Amino acid sequence: ILNVEQSPQSLHVQEGDSTNFTCSFPSSNFYALHWYRWETAKSPEALFVMTLNGDEKKKGRISATLNTKEGYSYLYIKGSQPEDSATYLCACSNTGKLIFGQGTTLQVKP
């Protein structure tokens, strides 16, 4: 059974702070790691898909890294803004389906 864990569960930061979250997954049978950003009452929005050990992806102030050998991925947000407030989900894809972690909810205070 593929088990994906995220930490912390929630995070409160001040505007301008940089922050990061962790996604852990079993390193065996790994296929791909997905990060989603999910604002309340909206659809989850895809941020990154990563497959190779050592992958690094960047989108504006948000970046992510992947270590498939030890089974973790980090998501970094540089200079957090109030509009970054959302739940960030990671998921491993396995035979076409997504196995999600429980998410990290970020609240950025102005």
Place this chain on the structure above:
Amino acid sequence: ETGVTQSPTHLIKTRGQQVTLRCSSQSGHNTVSWYQQALGQGPQFIFQYYREEENGRGNFPPRFSGLQFPNYSSELNVNALELDDSALYLCASSPDLSGYGYTFGSGTRLTVV
């Protein structure tokens, strides 16, 4: 048509009733997956359909069933509703079975009383 649309957005049902949730996928997306998100948890995989055939199922009882239609729409049916079925139900479509390119709907909030 772009995007994934789910209906209704909110629904209240009584324990023991049956419910049908609907999803309209992006044109050309042959795969649709349904997820249940209970409070405080991440989305849990219910099942997946590819070209109108079920292609994988999560740990959900048979009273959860689905259909996928040629026009890129799909349904999630739940019979004999239980209080624990109260959750947000998400639909996601993708072009194929690769696990890439998922587009999510904004979900249906089901409350069972």
